[in-house]
Amino acid sequence: MSAAHAPESVILRDSLAATERLLSEAIARAGRLQAFEVLADLERCALAAARAADCLADDWHGERGELLHELRNHIGAMAGYLELLLDERETLDRRLLDDLDALRARAGELLAATAPEANIALTRAPAQPAGERGTLLVIDDNELSRELLGRYLRRQGHTVLAAASGAEAMAILAGHAVDLIFLDLVMPEMSGLELLARIKSDERLRAVPVIIVSGIADGEGVIRCIEAGADDYLTKPFNPVLLQARLNAGLERKRWHDREESYRRELERSQRFIRNTFGRYLSDEIVDALLENPQGLDLGGVTCRVTILMADIRNFSQICENHTPQQVVRLLNNYLGAMSSVIMAHGGTVDEFIGDGILAIFGAPVAHDDDARRATRCALAMQREIHGVNERNRAEGLPSIAIGIGLNTGLVVAGNIGSEQRSKYGVVGHTVNLTARIESYTGAGEVLASQSTVDEAGPGLRTGRCFRARPKGMAAEVAIHAIAALDDDAPAAAQPRGGTPP
Amino acid sequence: MTRILLVEDNEMNRDMLSRRLARKGFEVLLAIDGEQAVTLTLAERPDVVLLDMNLPLKDGWTVAREIRADARGRQVPIIALTAHAMSDDRARALAAGCDDYETKPLDFARLLGKIAALAGARGAPPP
Numbered sequence: 023m024s025a026a027h028a029p030e031s032v033i034l035r036d037s038l039a040a041t042e043r044l045l046s047e048a049i050a051r052a053g054r055l056q057a058f059e060v061l062a063d064l065e066r067c068a069l070a071a072a073r074a075a076d077c078l079a080d081d082w083h084g085e086r087g088e089l090l091h092e093l094r095n096h097i098g099a100m101a102g103y104l105e106l107l108l109d110e111r112e113t114l115d116r117r118l119l120d121d122l123d124a125l126r127a128r129a130g131e132l133l134a135a136t137a138p139e140a141n142i143a144l145t146r147a148p149a150q151p152a153g154e155r156g157t158l159l160v161i162d163d164n165e166l167s168r169e170l171l172g173r174y175l176r177r178q179g180h181t182v183l184a185a186a187s188g189a190e191a192m193a194i195l196a197g198h199a200v201d202l203i204f205l206d207l208v209m210p211e212m213s214g215l216e217l218l219a220r221i222k223s224d225e226r227l228r229a230v231p232v233i234i235v236s237g238i239a240d241g242e243g244v245i246r247c248i249e250a251g252a253d254d255y256l257t258k259p260f261n262p263v264l265l266q267a268r269l270n271a272g273l274e275r276k277r278w279h280d281r282e283e284s285y286r287r288e289l290e291r292s293q294r295f296i297r298n299t300f301g302r303y304l305s306d307e308i309v310d311a312l313l314e315n316p317q318g319l320d321l322g323g324v325t326c327r328v329t330i331l332m333a334d335i336r337n338f339s340q341i342c343e344n345h346t347p348q349q350v351v352r353l354l355n356n357y358l359g360a361m362s363s364v365i366m367a368h369g370g371t372v373d374e375f376i377g378d379g380i381l382a383i384f385g386a387p388v389a390h391d392d393d394a395r396r397a398t399r400c401a402l403a404m405q406r407e408i409h410g411v412n413e414r415n416r417a418e419g420l421p422s423i424a425i426g427i428g429l430n431t432g433l434v435v436a437g438n439i440g441s442e443q444r445s446k447y448g449v450v451g452h453t454v455n456l457t458a459r460i461e462s463y464t465g466a467g468e469v470l471a472s473q474s475t476v477d478e479a480g481p482g483l484r485t486g487r488c489f490r491a492r493p494k495g496m497a498a499e500v501a502i503h504a505i506a507a508l509d510d511d512a513p514a515a516a517q518p519r520g521g522t523p524p
Numbered sequence: 525m526t527r528i529l530l531v532e533d534n535e536m537n538r539d540m541l542s543r544r545l546a547r548k549g550f551e552v553l554l555a556i557d558g559e560q561a562v563t564l565t566l567a568e569r570p571d572v573v574l575l576d577m578n579l580p581l582k583d584g585w586t587v588a589r590e591i592r593a594d595a596r597g598r599q600v601p602i603i604a605l606t607a608h609a610m611s612d613d614r615a616r617a618l619a620a621g622c623d624d625y626e627t628k629p630l631d632f633a634r635l636l637g638k639i640a641a642l643a644g645a646r647g648a649p650p651p
Contacts (some may be wrong), residue, residue, distance in 0.1 A: 090608045091628075095537070095607075099629070102629070103540050109547055
């Protein structure tokens with residue numbers, strides 16, 4: 023069976039395909055004439071022809087003789103049914119009789135072409151189906167209809183699952199992702215309508231398009247199915263063009279739904295990710311802003327202008343030495359919990375706790391026009407809140423604490439930093455380092471800010487001592503101001519920069 | 525009425541052939557495997573057995589030998605329906621005790637002729 027002989031198989035395949043087309047025309051005619059007995063036998067012919075055609079298309083591992091026999095057996099069955107019909111030619115409609123005669127002649131040609139003495143070279147010649155493919159479920163209690171439709175669809179390249187009853191269909195649907203269902207309307211036990219109701223009441227299956235397959239006389243039933251959620255219907259005998267069109271429309275619908283679904287899931291995943299990643303150290307307000315505008319959130323690394331706030335407890339090492347570890351942890355939790363609340367209330371991002379130290383960011387991942395002002399106000403509020411923390415500490419027999427806070431405004435690189443195993447949102451850059459230096463100059467209860475923060479804090483800022491310092495590793499001296507108060511402290515709602523006001 | 529036992533496992537061929545035979549006035553009994561074929565032949569002693577040789581479980585050659593081995597089946601005419609036109613199949617069928625053979629797909633007119641010849645030889649009048 024060399025490739026050079028392939029055309030013989032191709033001719034045979036085309037000839038079978040032509041026979042199938044003739045058959046479907048005859049079937050349609052018998053349907054129109056309501057010649058139901060002829061129709062049933064023509065459908066058997068069609069099934070035999072489909073089996074024959076599939077012999078050439080299937081993966082055939084047997085020997086040539088077996089394939090030839092199989093092929094001829096199916097063609098012979100088709101010829102037999104045609105002869106059976108033609109035995110009663112006087113009862114047949116004239117045009118139907120012409121169809122049958124033409125088909126019988128074709129069957130004869132096919133038998134001659136495949137006769138052992140014709141010595142035809144048989145190679146598989148699978149057709150190359152075009153168009154969309156999917157996993158289809160054919161539900162029909164009639165074995166012949168099920169196989170006929172199944173073979174037709176399989177040849178289009180679809181994966182076809184078949185069920186003979188409603189119960190079988192539900193079992194298949196439980197275990198397979200199905201793109202479209204062909205559902206026979208009239209079935210014993212569970213009717214098509216009942217099964218349809220089950221499918222449409224199942225959250226997971228509701229979106230699978232259902233095409234109802236019915237006989238000519240089932241108009242009323244079809245209407246009830248459409249009302250019950252069926253997507254489309256087909257009347258037996260099938261018109262192949264109509265079948266194809268409705269199948270394509272159904273698959274298209276399913277594909278759109280799947281895309282929408284996967285987009286929705288993707289969105290949910292990213293929202294979950296944002297909540298998990300930021301929920302613990304961002305205010306709800308900012309998380310919501312991120313969720314509303316997820317594409318604006320580029321965590322891959324961006325340069326942005328932020329105000330950094332750093333705070334730590336004065337003489338913390340001494341406290342650690344004089345208290346039990348349990349006391350130290352309770353003290354820290356009291357303190358960090360209270361400070362996180364204050365920072366979040368001011369729209370800041372708690373980026374990190376380093377021991378007793380806090381690093382908070384104002385302006386990333388979401389920038390606002392008043393980041394420096396809110397950071398300053400936040401620092402003052404934190405100092406006030408320390409009184410509350412100390413009251414709780416005293417009640418629990420823990421020592422009082424005092425903190426120093428440094429503020430600095432400038433450019434940082436913000437993004438998810440780390441390895442695949444462990445990464446966190448954070449900021450890096452000179453601005454961060456300088457903030458640490460400024461913070462190191464603070465005394466107990468003091469807030470110190472760089473010139474840039476003072477410049478951007480806005481009206482009503484009252485400063486105390488001012489000094490110039492040249493922090494370690496810095497080329498130039500910087501001006502550092504003690505922050506005394508920020509007047510006109512009307513609580514302004516934080517608006518994302520560039521966002522639309524409500 | 526001439527009674528024919530049709531032994532055929534393929535549902536479509538069985539349906540088609542039995543209906544064609546019934547239309548010609550034969551009474552048709554059906555068997556779908558070799559086991560049924562032997563049992564029915566011995567119990568019903570039809571006028572002709574049409575025996576598909578490629579049967580599941582028990583093939584046609586075994587069926588023919590078992591029928592011939594039983595006194596009740598010794599005289600029942602058997603026409604083998606063989607898959608291949610190979611003379612080997614024919615020789616094996618005749619060796620197993622079949623009276624004649626036809627190659628599938630069947631030439632119905634020729635098959636009717638053979639049925640008539642065998643049933644007539646046995647004394648049953650053709651329909």
